[in-house]
Each structure stands twice: as structure tokens, then as C-alpha cells.
Amino acid sequence: MVLISVEIPFLMSVFSSFTKWNGLDKAQTFIGFQNYHELFTDDPKMWGAFGFTLKLTLGSVVLVNILALLLAVILDSDVKGKNALRAAFYVPNIISLIIIGYIWRFIFSAGFNSLYEKTGLEIFMLSWLGDVKVVYFSVLMVSIWHSLGFYLVIYIAGLQTVPHELIEAAMIDGANKTKRFFNVTLPLIVPSITVSVFHSLSNGLKSFDIIFSLTNGGPGNVTTTIALDIYRTAFVINRFGYGTAKSVVLFLMILVLSIFQVQIFKQREVEV
Amino acid sequence: MKERFILPYVWTIVLTLIATVYLYPLFLVLINSFKTFQEITSNVIALPTSLEWHNFANTFKVMNYPRYFLNTLAATSIGVLGVVSISSMAGYKLSRTNSRISFIMFMVLIAPMMIPFHSFMISLVKVAKELKLIGSPAGLGVLYWGLGASLALFMYHGAVKSVPRELDDCASIDGASPLRTFFQIIFPLLQPVTVSVIVINTMWMWNDFLLPLLVLSGSKKSLTLQLAAYNFFGLYKIDWNYAMAGVLLTILPAIIFYLSLQRYIIKGMVAGAVKS
Numbered sequence: 001m002v003l004i005s006v007e008i009p010f011l012m013s014v015f016s017s018f019t020k021w022n023g024l025d026k027a028q029t030f031i032g033f034q035n036y037h038e039l040f041t042d043d044p045k046m047w048g049a050f051g052f053t054l055k056l057t058l059g060s061v062v063l064v065n066i067l068a069l070l071l072a073v074i075l076d077s078d079v080k081g082k083n084a085l086r087a088a089f090y091v092p093n094i095i096s097l098i099i100i101g102y103i104w105r106f107i108f109s110a111g112f113n114s115l116y117e118k119t120g121l122e123i124f125m126l127s128w129l130g131d132v133k134v135v136y137f138s139v140l141m142v143s144i145w146h147s148l149g150f151y152l153v154i155y156i157a158g159l160q161t162v163p164h165e166l167i168e169a170a171m172i173d174g175a176n177k178t179k180r181f182f183n184v185t186l187p188l189i190v191p192s193i194t195v196s197v198f199h200s201l202s203n204g205l206k207s208f209d210i211i212f213s214l215t216n217g218g219p220g221n222v223t224t225t226i227a228l229d230i231y232r233t234a235f236v237i238n239r240f241g242y243g244t245a246k247s248v249v250l251f252l253m254i255l256v257l258s259i260f261q262v263q264i265f266k267q268r269e270v271e272v
Numbered sequence: 273m274k275e276r277f278i279l280p281y282v283w284t285i286v287l288t289l290i291a292t293v294y295l296y297p298l299f300l301v302l303i304n305s306f307k308t309f310q311e312i313t314s315n316v317i318a319l320p321t322s323l324e325w326h327n328f329a330n331t332f333k334v335m336n337y338p339r340y341f342l343n344t345l346a347a348t349s350i351g352v353l354g355v356v357s358i359s360s361m362a363g364y365k366l367s368r369t370n371s372r373i374s375f376i377m378f379m380v381l382i383a384p385m386m387i388p389f390h391s392f393m394i395s396l397v398k399v400a401k402e403l404k405l406i407g408s409p410a411g412l413g414v415l416y417w418g419l420g421a422s423l424a425l426f427m428y429h430g431a432v433k434s435v436p437r438e439l440d441d442c443a444s445i446d447g448a449s450p451l452r453t454f455f456q457i458i459f460p461l462l463q464p465v466t467v468s469v470i471v472i473n474t475m476w477m478w479n480d481f482l483l484p485l486l487v488l489s490g491s492k493k494s495l496t497l498q499l500a501a502y503n504f505f506g507l508y509k510i511d512w513n514y515a516m517a518g519v520l521l522t523i524l525p526a527i528i529f530y531l532s533l534q535r536y537i538i539k540g541m542v543a544g545a546v547k548s
Binding site for chain 2 (some may be wrong): 074099199
């Protein structure tokens with residue numbers, strides 16, 4: 001059947017993606033665990049990238065979820081024009097990350113310059129992409145700016161599933177707004193939180209495009225992420241075998257962290 | 273009780289203000305793409321004094337926009353069509369077959385959802401080279417089949433379960449072949465999933481950068497829009513007026529797509545995210 005003929009190439013592509021993580025190229029000689037040995041003992045660059053990626057992921061997971069949830073709660077109450085507002089916050093999400101990075105390079109340099117001249121606020125005079133201390137926040141801000149809309153929409157969808165009767169019942173029982181939110185709404189939208197945290201976690205650990213165009217890993221190497229490091233190892237300095245070793249580590253890291261996270265959140269889900 | 277009537281408007285105003293600040297960078301891109309170079313260097317936030325359409329004309333030409341637009345369109349449509357047809361058929365068949373093999377196959381096929389692209393991209397490029405899928409938008413589209421099929425298959429597999437099996441039986445009693453049953457009876461019923469799959473994959477393939485960079489950057493003729501834009505920015509590092517015109521031209525198709533299908537896009541993205 002037609003099915004079989006389309007399945008085969010598909011299976012093949014999936015299959016090859018599987019076999020190659022630990023596979024060294026045919027043309028290369030087998031060197032056992034040497035790559036891994038080098039990776040764990042003699043690659044400060046990689047560990048720098050590792051640390052930055054974790055820091056960036058942590059920051060964006062926490063901030064993007066809190067901000068998105070906060071906005072979603074406000075938008076879910078009876079605000080006028082909520083659809084237009086939701087659509088507005090979603091706009092950056094449809095632009096490719098490579099362009100986002102470039103737009104912000106323009107804003108950080110030329111745009112902030114003009115804003116400083118107009119407002120005189122010191123914050124616009126910081127070297128947003130050149131200062132080792134500041135650049136983390138620039139990258140964090142841009143990636144949150146890009147992805148907030150996506151998580152916002154997930155949370156709004158989650159909030160809409162919360163039954164109105166429960167909120168009203170809590171209201172009659174005399175629970176105030178904060179109490180209603182933390183004791184009724186929040187437990188009921190844990191599935192949305194699970195989904196959002198899962199996505200922000202794995203997207204954070206995989207950050208590549210935005211770094212590539214915004215800072216290209218600089219200044220120095222402070223904003224190099226693991227994905228960018230893998231790309232450079234394999235395609236810039238042509239050490240394919242070593243690159244695959246790093247990518248196996250990335251895979252395991254994402255796998256372990258995601259399973260860990262989903263497990264924790266699943267336990268907290270409640271049925272209505 | 274007065275508070276209840278005023279409060280929504282207060283929030284609307286506050287949120288509109290936040291949204292305005294939120295989208296202000298994009299507004300800056302828009303106004304600066306119409307300015308002359310001197311205007312940008314003197315003041316970024318001022319409105320342009322005259323509309324410099326020349327920026328766009330030049331960018332359009334230097335960037336070779338039409339060609340790369342068509343390349344991206346070709347790669348995306350080949351990719352999306354492939355993903356939809358492969359995974360809807362496979363999802364239907366696998367969901368209707370209750371054998372152990374079918375379950376194992378399903379698991380094997382959806383497992384890649386958990387594997388980050390970066391951890392197999394190196395070998396993917398090698399495989400693609402051997403299959404001669406490198407250097408052409410069509411090849412890129414074919415590569416997307418494998419990458420996009422897992423999630424789509426997973427979504428179709430779940431949706432087929434909610435379609436009653438009696439429909440299949442009725443169709444086969446009436447003499448329809450399995451393929452005809454699928455295309456005329458089942459596939460139309462899966463339309464919501466199909467919309468989701470199309471939206472998710474279109475947005476992703478259109479905006480993808482890394483895979484095109486890996487498989488297309490060698491051949492000048494077959495770049496995608498994102499790649500061409502990236503090269504273009506390298507060319508005009510300081511000429512912000514051209515660069516901003518380039519940004520605008522590059523994001524324009526996505527913006528138009530979004531504005532015209534906004535409701536479906538938001539719904540589709542949520543469905544895809546939540547189901548995975």
C-alpha cells in the first residue's frame with residue numbers, strides 16, 4: 001500500500017537519527033570514550049556554555065511563566081478587547097528568532113542611544129551587548145519578549161477550563177481574590193503549568209538562533225550556549241565526532257531534566 | 273458596585289499601554305525602514321520626514337527577495353504537505369490496528385519528539401548528503417517530513433480514536449477501498465487536527481534557521497528567506513535603513529499569514545503544545 005512506501009523513508013530518517021548520536025563517522029577511527037574523556041576533563045569552553053545555558057534557562061523558565069500567568073489572569077477577567085490584546089502579545093512569537101535577534105541588536109545600539117538622548121535615563125546608556133555583566137539580562141529579556149505570547153495563550157486556554165461554579169462556590173464561602181486564585185484556580189491549571197514549563201525548559205536548553213544573531217556567543221564567550229558550542233565544534237572547527245559526543249550529553253541533560261520536571265508537576269495535578 | 277464597571281476599563285488601558293511598549297521595538301523597525309541613513313543616525317525614535325521607498329527597492333534587489341521567497345515557499349509547502357499526508361495516513365492505520373507491532377511502531381515513530389534537534393543534527397547532515405537532499409529547497413522540504421512527522425502522527429493517532437470504527441465498516445460494506453475510506457470519510461473528520469498540524473509546521477518551517485543553514489548555505493541559489501536575511505544583515509552591518517527594510521520584508525509574509533488566520537494560528541499552536 002501507499003502507506004508502506006511513505007513509511008519507509010520516514011522510518012529511515014528516524015532510524016538514522018537514532019543510530020548516530022553516539023556513532024562516529026565511518027571515515028573516522030574508533031577512539032572509544034576519548035571524546036567523552038576530553039569533554040569532562042579538558043573543555044572549559046563547553047562547561048562555560050553549560051553554565052550559561054542553565055542560567056539562561058532557569059531565568060527564562062521562572063520569569064516567562066510568572067509573567068505569562070499574571071497577564072493571562074488579568075486578560076481572563078472581564079477586560080475589554082481581550083482578543084486584540086492577546087493577539088498583540090503574540091506578535092513577536094511569529095517572527096523568526098534570527099530576525100528577533102537582529103531587531104534587538106538595532107534597538108540596543110541605535111534605538112537606546114536615541115532614547116537616552118530623549119530621556120536621559122542611565123539605563124539606556126549601558127552597553128547591553130558589550131558588557132559581560134549586562135549581556136545575560138539582555139539575552140534573557142529578548143527571549144522572554146519573543147516567547148511570552150506563546151505561554152500567555154497556553155495559560156489563557158488553561159484558565160478557560162476552570163469551572164465557574166467552583167470559583168463562585170469559593171466566593172460564597174468567603175474566600176477573597178488571592179485565596180481564590182491560589183487555592184482554587186492554581187491547582188486546577190497545573191496541567192497548563194506543566195506544559196509551559198516543559199516547553200520553556202526544553203526551548204531554553206536548546207537556545208541557538210537568538211544567540212547566533214544577537215550576540216554570536218560574545219562578548220568573549222560568555223553567552224555561548226551548548227547548542228551553539230555543538231554547532232561550532234562540528235561545523236566550524238570540523239570535529240564531528242567530538243560534536244556528536246557533546247550532543248549526546250545535551251540530549252541526556254534535556255531528557256533527565258524534562259522527566260524530572262514532568263514527574264514533579266504530574267503529582268500536583270488534581271481532578272475537578 | 274461602581275468599581276465593577278470601571279475596573280475592566282482601567283485594566284484595558286493599563287494593558288493597552290503595556291502592549292504598546294511591548295510592540296514598540298517593532299514600531300521602531302517600521303518607521304526606521306522608511307528613513308534615510310542620516311535620519312537614523314540623528315534620531316531613531318522620531319517619525320520619518322519623508323517615506324524612503326528606495327530602501328525597499330534596493331533591499332528587494334540586493335537580497336534577491338523574490339527568489340528566496342519562492343524557495344522558502346517551496347520548502348515549506350513540500351514539508352507541510354508531506355507531514356500532513358504521511359502522518360495522517362500512518363496515524364489512521366496505526367490507530368486502527370490493535371496489534372503489538374502497531375504499538376511498537378507507534379512508540380518508535382513518536383520517540384523523536386523527545387530528542388532535541390541539536391543532538392542529531394550532525395549525523396542528519398551526513399545522511400542528507402548521502403541521500404542527495406542537500407542544496408535544494410525541495411530536499412530541505414523532504415528533510416522536514418521526518419522532523420515534523422512525529423508530533424503530527426501523535427496528534428492524528430489520538431484524534432482517529434474519537435472517530436467511530438463503525439464508519440470504516442459502513443464504508444467497506446458499501447464497497448469503498450481502504451484508501452477511499454480514508455480520504456473521503458476519515459480525513460475530512462480530522463480537519464481540526466489538520467489545521468493544527470498545518471499551522472504548527474508552517475510557522476516552524478518558515479522561520480527555521482539552523483537546518484537551512486546546515487544544508488543550504490553551500491549553494492547561493494537555494495537559500496531560504498531567513499538565511500538570505502542573515503547574509504544580508506552581514507552585508508549591511510551599519511546601514512540600518514537597508515537592514516530595517518530587510519527585516520520588514522522578511523517578517524512581512526509571516527505577519528500577513530498571522531493577521532489573516534490569527535484565530536486558527538493561536539488555537540492550533542495551543543492544541544499542538546498541550547497535546548505534546
